[in-house]
Amino acid sequence: MKNRKFKFSLTAIVFLITIAVFSQGQSANVLLDAFYSKIKSQKNPQIIDARGPEEFALNHIEGALNFNTKSEDYEKQTAALNPSQPVFIYSIAAYRSGLLATDLSKKGFSEVYILEGGIASWIGGGKPFYSNLKSKLSLAAYKKIVAENEYVLVDIGSKYCATCKTVKPILESIRTQYREKLKIVEIELEESPQVIADLKNVKVFPTLILYQKGKIIFKKDGLGDLKNDVDTALAHN
Structure with missing residues (x-):
């Protein structure tokens, strides 16, 4: 009985905090399932979609509009929205969606939700999306690579992701050190969105996954200390 009271109280507190946040004209970051629901x-x-038009043209959430605070028609776009209805915003990371959300809140929009993890979370969570291309890499080909190599390091990201760019020189260092011992696979949203969707385990860009004989040794949501983590994993296996 006490546990039920505690759960009720906790739920009530979260609800009240949410009301307080929106009454102050602020936005809220929400995880994929809540955003989708x-x-x-x-x-x-x-x-x-608060990304650039080039990014939007390649892939986006179905039904999304594309603009951000830097768009030439920004004021016209925002004027066409209903400020009394919820607004759902996403980008690659949090920067562009955060700027847009902050400005909309200042303009009096009552509910503004930002998708935690952006487009990576949406597509990586297997939610429906539009794409104007067919993935270069299929899930079957991905599984074949993982199964046929003893060690496989997979880098999943986007060419428009700033943090993803910092992964590349680290991958080159790892590739030079381990050579044939470690197979490195780089998957970009702009080339193979469907395999990212089919994996259903990507929450952010970059996502790094190390396999040994088809089994996951580690999965990193974000860069972290990738070189050290790979060195440690291979030394212990």
Whole structure:
């Protein structure tokens, strides 16, 4: 009985905090399942892709509009939105979506939600999306590579992701050190979105996964100390 009271109290507190946040005209970062659920609850959801037009053209959430605070028609785009209805925003990371969310909140929008992990979380979580290309790498080919090599390091990211770019020189250092002992596979959203969706375990860019004989040794959401983690894993296996 005490546990039920505690759960009820905790839920009530979270609810009250959410109300307080939105009453102050602020935005909220939410995880994929909550973001998706809130979108599905709306008859005509206001979804905004805050990335650049080149990124949007390659892939995006179905039904999304594309603009951010730097867009030439920004004021016109925001004027077309209903400030009394929820707005759902995403980008690659949090920067562009955060700027847009902050400005919309200042303009009086009552509910502004930012997708934690951005487009990586949406596609990597297997949610429906638009893409104008066919993935270069299929899930079957991915599994074949993982199964046929003793060690495989997979780097999943996007060419538009700033943090993803810092991974590349580290991968080159690892490739030079381990050579044939370690197979490195680089997967970009702009080339193989469907395999990222099919994996259903990507939450952010970059995501790094190390396999040994087909089994995951580690999975990193973000860069971290990749070189040290690879060295430690291979030394112990």
